Amino acid sequence: MKHLIKVAGVPILLCVAVFLVLEWIGSIDFIRTEDRLRIVSLSPSATEILYSLGAGVDVVAVDPYSDYPEAARKKKDQDLDGASPEVKDVMAYEPDLVIVPGYQGPEGEEAVTDLRERKVDVLVDSAPRDLEGAYLAIQDLGDKVDRSNEARKVVGSMKSKIDEIVAEADAVRKEAEGEGKGGRDGKSSYYHEVDSNYISLTSRTFAGSIYSLFGLENIADQYEEAGNGYPTLKAAEIISADPGMIFLVDGQTLETVRARAGWHKISAVREGKVVELNGDLCSRWGPRLVDFVREVSEILDAGS
Missing domain, CATH: 3.40.50.1980 (Nitrogenase molybdenum iron protein domain)
Known part of the structure; x- marks a missing residue:
């Protein structure tokens, strides 16, 4: 009887073990999905940086000019204008963070104000003046999206x-x-x-x-x-x-x-x-x- 129970228990134990392993692997993604930012990037530079930091999974939409890397192209929205974005088009993605370029006209500035009043975090991605400014911009963006370590590695590699x-x-x-x-x-x-x-x-x-x-x-x-x-x-x-x-x-x-x-x-x-x-x-x-x-x-x- 004990022998039968032991034999019968083998497939049960295997199933349990496989289930636990799959659950553990899946839980990593599930946990990150719950805490994951929903990012709309209207800055081609920011888009490239986000993907280099491994934050591409957090990007839900990008502007028409964000054409690199290849994965970003699949998220291009022709209606998202970086210089003067329509708030309704941006809000359709239910973003937590919206990144806009530094060259904002009056309409763009109004959109930024509107988004912030809606409790959406907005980062104005202004062009750096020099190389050190570029490094700092990458690190700041990494800190913003909880990818500080990744940003340090990217900057370190670039510097070298x-x-x-x-x-x-x-x-x-x-x-x-x-x-x-x-x-x-x-x-x-x-x-x-x-x-x-x-x-x-x-x-x-x-x-x-x-x-x-x-x-x-x-x-x-x-x-x-x-x-x-x-x-x-x-x-x-x-x-x-x-x-x-x-x-x-x-x-x-x-x-x-x-x-x-x-x-x-x-x-x-x-x-x-x-x-x-x-x-x-x-x-x-x-x-x-x-x-x-x-x-x-x-x-x-x-x-x-």
Whole structure:
């Protein structure tokens, strides 16, 4: 009789054990689901950072421009405008946290106020001024979504990679100077074109600070008046400054730039040092910032 009970008990014990294990595994997700934030991200930079921190599971919707990583694209809502979001569209997702970009117009500011009055936590994700500001923004967002440790790891990895890229670039430059090659040839000045209406950026902006890591001089710095870091230059001013390199993020090319009146006189155009950049990489301050730093370094090395 005891033998029968023992034999019969084997499948019962196995079932119980399997059940307990599955319940334990599932409970992790169930517990996190109950405590999980419902995040609506209207900032492409924030979206990339959230996914890098493993918080993509908490994101319920993103704006149309949040196209990275691939998983974020599945949550894009064409009706969610980051600059002037409609409160009803945002509230449809029952969010706990809404992240909006720093460039808010009057309508956007009203939406932020409205959301906060509805007891929704709103984080205004303003663009950092420099690399350290980018690191701080990532850490702050990590703290906000209870991913502090993950944020520290991401920032630490970024710092290590970027420091290594810049150090290697400096070593190459010093070696070239030591051999009497004078380092990178051409001028160290540059013009970064944000828009074909000659809107540029200064060294006091996030992207501008990256160029400064490599010792490049920004011709737009002297034309900063509004204080927002994005002055509109005149064609004559750009031609007169004669930058050694031109970076484009507005769909323009060497051919279209060369066709502009008087631009053939510019050193960068004459020597073919007009580069088309990925606008997302140089305007977002998530982990892919490393790719932008590496791209600038490779461009400079190729032109040396």
